[in-house]
Amino acid sequence: MRHSSLAGGESEVIEEKFLVKVFRYDPSRDKKPRYETYMVPAFSNLTVLDALIYIYENYTNLAFRSSCAGGLYGMTVCNQCRVKVNGKSCLACKTMATKNMIIDPLDKRKIIRDLTIEM
Numbered sequence: 001m002r003h004s005s006l007a008g009g010e011s012e013v014i015e016e017k018f019l020v021k022v023f024r025y026d027p028s029r030d031k032k033p034r035y036e037t038y039m040v041p042a043f044s045n046l047t048v049l050d051a052l053i054y055i056y057e058n059y060t061n062l063a064f065r066s067s068c069a070g071g072l073y074g075m076t077v078c079n080q081c082r083v084k085v086n087g088k089s090c091l092a093c094k095t096m097a098t099k100n101m102i103i104d105p106l107d108k109r110k111i112i113r114d115l116t117i118e119m
């Protein structure tokens with residue numbers, strides 16, 4: 001099976017699925033935050049941002065930010081996709097997805113919804 005990724009070109013499915021646990025919280029509706037787990041096809045060059053986009057397109061209206069797709073097409077790197085993966089801050093568009101990753105918003109910022117925080 002082939003797939004087009006944000007990184008450009010085609011990639012190939014190397015395993016069946018990745019389990020991705022994502023922080024979910026809408027302060028206007030939820031009493032407290034929670035995690036939800038999604039299955040994402042494991043493509044050979046799948047980034048964290050690709051996984052978030054897959055979740056958005058196939059499961060739910062997950063909120064996250066991205067603008068430049070990792071500086072593709074000569075754009076300046078926007079830094080808007082920054083999240084925590086397994087506790088470490090990273091750019092989602094530059095970080096490869098891994099099995100059983102846990103994605104959180106950055107610490108110490110007011111959460112707008114899910115992975116989006118006040119800038």
Ligand code: FES
Nearest residue numbers: 068078079081093
């Ligand atoms: S989307 Fe711009 S740095 Fe990741």
